[in-house]
Amino acid sequence: MLEKINLKAKIDRKMYKTQKEDLITRLGTLQRQAKSLGIPIMIIFEGWDAAGKGTLINELTVPLDPRSLIVYNGRRQLSDDEIKRPYLWRYWTKTPAKGQIVILDESYYKELINSKIDNNYKKQLMYQEANEFEKTLSDSGILIIKLFIHIGKKEQKKRFESLESHQETSWRVTKADWKQNKNYDEIIKKQDRALELTDNESAHWTVIEGNDHYFAIIKVMDTVARLIEEAVDQNKNTPEIELHSLITETDDPYRTPVLEGIDMTKTLDKEQYKSELKINQEKLKMLEYEIYRKRIPVVLGFEGWDAGGKGGAIKRLCENLDPRGYQVHPTAAPSAEDLAHNWLWRFWKNVPKNGHIAIFDRTWYGRVMVEPIEGFCTAADYNRAFSEINTFERQLTDGGAVVIKFWMNITKEEQEKRFKEREDNPYKQWKITNEDWRNREKWNQYTVAVDRMLLKTSTEKAPWVIVEGNDKLYARIKVIKSVIEAIEKKLNEK
Amino acid sequence: MLEKINLKAKIDRKMYKTQKEDLITRLGTLQRQAKSLGIPIMIIFEGWDAAGKGTLINELTVPLDPRSLIVYNGRRQLSDDEIKRPYLWRYWTKTPAKGQIVILDESYYKELINSKIDNNYKKQLMYQEANEFEKTLSDSGILIIKLFIHIGKKEQKKRFESLESHQETSWRVTKADWKQNKNYDEIIKKQDRALELTDNESAHWTVIEGNDHYFAIIKVMDTVARLIEEAVDQNKNTPEIELHSLITETDDPYRTPVLEGIDMTKTLDKEQYKSELKINQEKLKMLEYEIYRKRIPVVLGFEGWDAGGKGGAIKRLCENLDPRGYQVHPTAAPSAEDLAHNWLWRFWKNVPKNGHIAIFDRTWYGRVMVEPIEGFCTAADYNRAFSEINTFERQLTDGGAVVIKFWMNITKEEQEKRFKEREDNPYKQWKITNEDWRNREKWNQYTVAVDRMLLKTSTEKAPWVIVEGNDKLYARIKVIKSVIEAIEKKLNEK
Missing domain, CATH: 3.40.50.300 (P-loop containing nucleotide triphosphate hydrolases)
Structure with missing residues (x-):
């Protein structure tokens, strides 16, 4: 040329x-x-x-x-x-x-x-x-x-x-x-x-x-x-595209269900929880230094049903860690600045430095859940999102990162129970809003979206971990253990 | 998954x-x-x-x-x-x-x-x-x-x-x-x-x-x-897109010219031509066996101005070759069957077997010359064509092929001279049609299209060779020598 x-x-x-x-x-x-x-x-x-x-x-x-x-x-x-x-x-x-x-x-x-x-x-x-x-x-x-x-x-x-x-x-x-x-x-x-x-x-x-x-x-x-x-x-x-919900309950009668196959009866008794928590939190703390020393970045994404236990799991995950080594990024509705940029911009900003852990409380997966359900994006945006997400995560893992996404799963009944508890408990009332109840009405639409998301974006290097969350104790231990396992696997690669 | x-x-x-x-x-x-x-x-x-x-x-x-x-x-x-x-x-x-x-x-x-x-x-x-x-x-x-x-x-x-x-x-x-x-x-x-x-x-x-x-x-x-x-x-x-010519003479006043920088005065005297032809045809024949033995496929594409000397160059290139080892594929206007398929289908069909030479007399480059000029394709088709072509050729070279494209260049004056000669010569009258004269009127449009094509599709592994064609003898030798050089380079890689 x-x-x-x-x-x-x-x-x-x-x-x-x-x-x-x-x-x-x-x-x-x-x-x-x-x-x-x-x-x-x-x-x-x-x-x-x-x-x-x-x-x-x-x-x-x-x-x-x-x-x-x-x-x-x-x-x-x-x-x-x-x-x-x-x-x-x-x-x-x-x-x-x-x-x-x-x-x-x-x-x-x-x-x-x-x-x-x-x-x-x-x-x-x-x-x-x-x-x-x-x-x-x-x-x-x-x-x-x-x-x-x-x-x-x-x-x-x-x-x-x-x-x-x-x-x-x-x-x-x-x-x-x-x-x-x-x-x-x-x-x-x-x-x-x-x-x-x-x-x-x-x-x-x-x-x-x-x-x-x-x-x-x-x-x-x-x-x-x-x-x-x-x-x-x-x-x-270019004609303005009218936005509307892209996912209907009856979206596809022969779709591949994932969530319905999960065994939601798993539990852990309190004594075992306590000892497991202690041992694994200690282990994770050691690993935090180890990844710092080896300059490995770690990206943990948390998604799940409202009241699915994301907050509690993140709390136990970080409780014992050195705060210099990790950061929690809550993901709320996008700001005006976020909306003025490419949709991945706000997540790229928070990609961790080598040796650090970034924990996303809700993530880029809003693009394939709330956005198509509420009609915040076009069908073309939604269709592209799966490869855009897989590319984003592959670029992170190509760069040497550990990437895991957690889906905190609870049953519809368990959610109702937790919502009501929150309403009754003055210390937890802030956690429950009318929007939560409205989202709950869309349970079936979310099921369709989440099943599709889990199928299309669980990759070898950036897998989804589905957490059986009806029992909070079981869920928290599973999260910590999964993080430990993924980091250990990465360390053994080197 | x-x-x-x-x-x-x-x-x-x-x-x-x-x-x-x-x-x-x-x-x-x-x-x-x-x-x-x-x-x-x-x-x-x-x-x-x-x-x-x-x-x-x-x-x-x-x-x-x-x-x-x-x-x-x-x-x-x-x-x-x-x-x-x-x-x-x-x-x-x-x-x-x-x-x-x-x-x-x-x-x-x-x-x-x-x-x-x-x-x-x-x-x-x-x-x-x-x-x-x-x-x-x-x-x-x-x-x-x-x-x-x-x-x-x-x-x-x-x-x-x-x-x-x-x-x-x-x-x-x-x-x-x-x-x-x-x-x-x-x-x-x-x-x-x-x-x-x-x-x-x-x-x-x-x-x-x-x-x-x-x-x-x-x-x-x-x-x-x-x-x-x-x-x-x-x-x-999808609304029907109205087709029209995509390239105007004044397309872009600051475009990068390629053709105008070519030294069109190069010549070769007859004696030297004869001896060079003999030596290089012999050499090429040996190389034909060599690539057969080493299972290397060779793809040679010929494009150029009407009366630019494609036919003559191809004739001298093949004259001395073993006909079992090469095949010439003339590219005419696409048939109904061609048009019913993806536009690259008819060229893929003729991709040579390993160890064979495929010579295309006019090629897939019609997609970025005659098609946009005559309005046979959409702007989107034209825009995509450059990467589709580069991808096609890269797939050939990834598969081990030698790929060269020749642009047989002559000046506008030389073309007129040759057209008239053809009209005057009863043996060559079949070679000249009204369409040739019509195409000639679009010389400037073609110049714009060809300059862009040469810039966008000359790649390291599948380069364009621009042949200064006003002197037919010089042109023919340059073509044969370029093929020899490319094959020898490939053989040395191994």
């Missing part, structure tokens, strides 16, 4: 001036339109050193309203928070909200090229993850614009020399820069390969011929304008 | 009878509807041995019109034609035409589970290819229904014993069957993993609880009916 490109593209100064004036007006208008339609835009700048990315970004941003614009510098030193998480974390957390433009001055693409990994499988995974990332964003309506600023070997050399010759700029040219120029013919093949592997349906690359700086400025501005225009047009022409 | 499934699902005989009568009528009606809408349907049956796949397929097909139905048995011995081609070839050639139902009684899925490959990278590639295959088919409107017939370990054992106890059926139980039953608990994990890795957005799995045969029959029929119904509804509600 790159080697075939003719770098002689030029524009004369007069043309440059008129074109640029036009583009400044156009970009300003388009940004306002995109903002009012709530289109999030992510623009990635990549390319050779000294290709002029910095200046091009400056030129592009001149006509844009800075209040809905963020530029991230990808060349800075990574923070500890970033180094200790999957490499996509730092990009997930920077994804644009509705109406926002985010510019990445170098990104994962640069990391892919520079990566020293020579294991085919791992390398392919990294590329796969980048493409999956872009697909997930694009599917949720984020416009991704990828620009590669290309200059020739001679041009690059000339620029380095010119920078070096001026006292104020000479510090900018490093040994690594000269090395890139020296190995240009080799590196161009790597760049090419990376462009090839990441030019996907969701986000195509545009190569900007950068030898003539004026041409490059116009082409960058024009490309961005054209792609925003397309997105604006498309967005205007 | 499988391990969580409760296999107690049952249906009583009375219910079975009424349901089945309903389903027979429904399926018949739906097949007619799908046929009249031109929806192609591919149904895959997988599952345990003795799960009853054969009977289930028979039951399903009873109400269907056999004239638009084909059942393929995946358990037969593979033919030589199949063994010597990429494993997806045998499925590509079986994909349904519009209005047709194809049932695969076991498929690539079974191959994936049984595959002995333990190289992570290669295994992942196989799964990736299966998912890519289904995506490409589904994107072009093929409905894919995947059914996994699940039975328990005990049930399987019972069935094997019952089969063995009757003289007429005892031959059906093999040692491999008993081995599967013995290792059931291990194999179920493999099956699970395969289901997990192939449950994609384009084609979800439905697990059929097979312990109760009557239940399984009803669930299979109901699932197929429901999914066809959905496809019919969706198809009815």
Whole structure:
């Protein structure tokens, strides 16, 4: 691709001036339109050193309203928070909200090229993850614009020399820069390969011929304008989809039931509970240090029926742990900020650092339970959600994480009993609301959704553990033991 | 997934009878509807041995019109034609035409589970290819229904014993069957993993609880009916897209030109041509035997301007080759049968066997040249085509093939000269039609399309070779030398 490109593209100064004036007006208008339609835009700048990315970004941003614009510098030193998480974390957390433009001055693409990994499988995974990332964003309506600023070997050399010759700029040219120029013919093949592997349906690359700086400025501005225009047009022409519940009780008479096969009679007597609790909490505490030492991240998700015992189980799980090693993330209804981002954004934010435990009290599985039942998402969103979830969790386990999801299961009768107890107990009244009773009326719809969820998202590396929860004591021990078992299995892998 | 499934699902005989009568009528009606809408349907049956796949397929097909139905048995011995081609070839050639139902009684899925490959990278590639295959088919409107017939370990054992106890059926139980039953608990994990890795957005799995045969029959029929119904509804509600040319001359003023950078003055004098031709044709002939011996398939694609010299170059390329080792596939306008299939079907059919050379005179690149220019495909088709092409070619190179594409380039002036020569020469008049002159009027549109095509589909493993074709002698030698070089590079890899 790159080697075939003719770098002689030029524009004369007069043309440059008129074109640029036009583009400044156009970009300003388009940004306002995109903002009012709530289109999030992510623009990635990549390319050779000294290709002029910095200046091009400056030129592009001149006509844009800075209040809905963020530029991230990808060349800075990574923070500890970033180094200790999957490499996509730092990009997930920077994804644009509705109406926002985010510019990445170098990104994962640069990391892919520079990566020293020579294991085919791992390398392919990294590329796969980048493409999956872009697909997930694009599917949720984020416009991704990828620009590669290309200059020739001679041009690059000339620029380095010119920078070096001026006292104020000479510090900018490093040994690594000269090395890139020296190995240009080799590196161009790597760049090419990376462009090839990441030019996907969701986000195509545009190569900007950068030898003539004026041409490059116009082409960058024009490309961005054209792609925003397309997105604006498309967005205007997409009919609003009317939302409605996607799951009916009689959804499918021959569906595969999972919950109905669970033995709900399991119990544990109090004495045994006490001793098991003590032993296993101790064990888990030791393992908490062990995973810290080995830098293994652990992700535990809790879902279940209302009053299914999530809170109690989480409490016993953490009771004895070192609080520096874990964090509980309660998941409530999404905030306005959450809703302005891709739906997975708020969960990616809380992905644990290596060596830490993240406990999610309710999780991303709302996307395939409450959302389709209440009609908060489209049928297409719901259909995509299963692979989006499996991809998300696979990316975590690919990154070395232990991932388990718990389904705290109780019977409908047991739920009624617990609801009533809560109403009668002044200390627990806060735990029960009218919404709980309303959700209970949808028990059968939830059963359909949960059965499907358990079937579609229980994977080898990120399994569901179904907890027979009618007896709270049994349930709590099963949760702790399952966590211990999963961590021990992971430690034995190493 | 499988391990969580409760296999107690049952249906009583009375219910079975009424349901089945309903389903027979429904399926018949739906097949007619799908046929009249031109929806192609591919149904895959997988599952345990003795799960009853054969009977289930028979039951399903009873109400269907056999004239638009084909059942393929995946358990037969593979033919030589199949063994010597990429494993997806045998499925590509079986994909349904519009209005047709194809049932695969076991498929690539079974191959994936049984595959002995333990190289992570290669295994992942196989799964990736299966998912890519289904995506490409589904994107072009093929409905894919995947059914996994699940039975328990005990049930399987019972069935094997019952089969063995009757003289007429005892031959059906093999040692491999008993081995599967013995290792059931291990194999179920493999099956699970395969289901997990192939449950994609384009084609979800439905697990059929097979312990109760009557239940399984009803669930299979109901699932197929429901999914066809959905496809019919969706198809009815999709507005017809009006086709129009997708590429205008002024498509993008800042597009990246490729063709204009080519040095069109290259020539070769006649003496040198003669000697180079002789030497290189000899060399290529030796290499033809070498690739046959090493079982390397070679795919050569020829595209270029009308009168660009494709025919002459192909002639000199093959002149001295052993005709048993190569085949030339001319690509004309697609036939009705071609149009009834996914657009890549007709090219997949001609993928060469290992050790053979396939030469395509015009290729799958019509999809990104004549089709968008003449308005024969939708914008979505065109946008998808680039990744579909790259995926197709990557699957060939992953399978060990040498893939090169030649762009035979001439200037507009040279083309005019050649057209006129053809008109004046009674032996060549057949080569020039009014259509050629009409295409010539679209030179600028073609330039835009070709530049984009060269940029987006020149990959490391399947590169474009741009041939400076104004001098025919130079062009022919460049083609032969490029083929030699690519084959030699491949041979050195091994």
